[in-house]
Amino acid sequence: MSQPAPNSAEARDVLFHLHSQTNSQAHAERGPLIMDRGEGIHVFDNQGKRYVEAMAGLWCTSLGFSEARLKRAAAEAYDRFGFYHTFNHKTPAATIDLAEKLCSLAPIPNAQAYFATSGSEATETMVKLAWIYHAVHGKPGKRKIISRDRGFHGSTIVAASMCGMPRMHREFGLPLPGFLHTLCPDPYRGTLPREGMDDFVARLAGSLEDMIRQEGADTIAAFIAEPINAGGGVIVPPEGYFAAVEAVLRRHNILVLADEVVCGFGRTGNMWGSQTVGMTPDMMALAKGISSSYFPISAVVLGKPVQDALAEMNKGGEIFGHGFTNSGHPVGVAVALEAIRIYEEMDVVPHVRAMGARLRSGLDAVAGKSRIVGQVRGAGLMFGVELVANPATRAAFDIGLKIGARFDAEALRNGLIIRPMGDTIAICPPLIIDEAGVDEIIELFRRTLSTVEQEVEANLLAAE
Numbered sequence: 001m002s003q004p005a006p007n008s009a010e011a012r013d014v015l016f017h018l019h020s021q022t023n024s025q026a027h028a029e030r031g032p033l034i035m036d037r038g039e040g041i042h043v044f045d046n047q048g049k050r051y052v053e054a055m056a057g058l059w060c061t062s063l064g065f066s067e068a069r070l071k072r073a074a075a076e077a078y079d080r081f082g083f084y085h086t087f088n089h090k091t092p093a094a095t096i097d098l099a100e101k102l103c104s105l106a107p108i109p110n111a112q113a114y115f116a117t118s119g120s121e122a123t124e125t126m127v128k129l130a131w132i133y134h135a136v137h138g139k140p141g142k143r144k145i146i147s148r149d150r151g152f153h154g155s156t157i158v159a160a161s162m163c164g165m166p167r168m169h170r171e172f173g174l175p176l177p178g179f180l181h182t183l184c185p186d187p188y189r190g191t192l193p194r195e196g197m198d199d200f201v202a203r204l205a206g207s208l209e210d211m212i213r214q215e216g217a218d219t220i221a222a223f224i225a226e227p228i229n230a231g232g233g234v235i236v237p238p239e240g241y242f243a244a245v246e247a248v249l250r251r252h253n254i255l256v257l258a259d260e261v262v263c264g265f266g267r268t269g270n271m272w273g274s275q276t277v278g279m280t281p282d283m284m285a286l287a288k289g290i291s292s293s294y295f296p297i298s299a300v301v302l303g304k305p306v307q308d309a310l311a312e313m314n315k316g317g318e319i320f321g322h323g324f325t326n327s328g329h330p331v332g333v334a335v336a337l338e339a340i341r342i343y344e345e346m347d348v349v350p351h352v353r354a355m356g357a358r359l360r361s362g363l364d365a366v367a368g369k370s371r372i373v374g375q376v377r378g379a380g381l382m383f384g385v386e387l388v389a390n391p392a393t394r395a396a397f398d399i400g401l402k403i404g405a406r407f408d409a410e411a412l413r414n415g416l417i418i419r420p421m422g423d424t425i426a427i428c429p430p431l432i433i434d435e436a437g438v439d440e441i442i443e444l445f446r447r448t449l450s451t452v453e454q455e456v457e458a459n460l461l462a463a464e
């Protein structure tokens, strides 16, 4: 950007505000994009420019950016209570309602819900509960956690350790010892030459079992996975992957933890991502869509065996030594209850399937005319479009060309917010999107791709 005026919001942001997942030097040079307000699937910056928010913010604002019912639910909850907590036997009444509602929706029988305020806290809570489970069953040494390359589970220290992304580890000396990573089930990039999908699945399951044998099954507590990896590039596992992997895990008495933070609440075309990919979790972590991110609230849904272990652990009268000040916050639960009511009233699952099919066929049509799209993949309303130098050989672009970042900049210029993950472009719009919104995304995507493709072909992009 041009030099910001002293004391402008832009200049003050650079001076005073440390941003998440941002290079600070690049930020100082280009300054912030200051967002001002939202309307349905659109947002407006402080210059009045309108964008289609095709990422639902951070894969989260499923009900769009101006849902009056959520605002009213929060206001009414505030009228009653600014705050109450869930420690030491106390609870706001609405927190009970949300716990019951989540348990009725979740694919885990006889469940209970535990509340926290972020996805990271929810995934970490599942780790602690898995440790309790095994300790009570006479295996206190079963503590290691297996996650997957290119998985994302949050930014706190254990959650970051479970991420399968070097950028989440490099500055911090992570992962912590005992946090292991197995192969990512990416059918596009992970298969060997001439390897069929059944063989690929068998190899992934076999490699997991090798790791378990090498480490010792008695040292491993749990396996955590997003049903469909979001931040890792929208990776849809091949058919039969979770069945094969779970067979291995059950053989070795390892708990299955679903990170439904992005996939939950209809995103993948079923209420839960686990249903889309055939995963049968012992616990699941929920956040983001639970409140459409209008309030920071997350939850863990845990099955009966884990509840029983917790009871056994504390049968002498000790307490569950875990909790967050804002767990089960009355305003958060009111917003979440209203969000779930809206999902039910709009019949979110068939709506997502219909809009997802329209978006998919539009992206496929654009990709069919492009010379730099390698693959369009996804489920429900969650897509990744991988840009490559040569679709026939799947050869990636030179990393220095930063094609994904270039696409991002051009999309912004066109009024489209996507998320580049390397050279894969993610699209994950609010679930309330209608036909016109889908068509707008397709047209802006086509326009952006066409410009980037022309630049590639004219060799206008210099490798850094």
Ligand SMILES: Cc1ncc(COP(=O)(O)O)c(C=O)c1O
Pocket (backbone or CB within 6 Å): 058, 117, 118, 119, 120, 121, 123, 152, 153, 154, 155, 226, 230, 231, 259, 260, 261, 262, 287
């Ligand atoms: C799959 C997944 N799990 C966990 C998290 C962490 O959630 P939070 O940022 O609320 O801690 C994220 C955040 O993007 C996520 O995508």
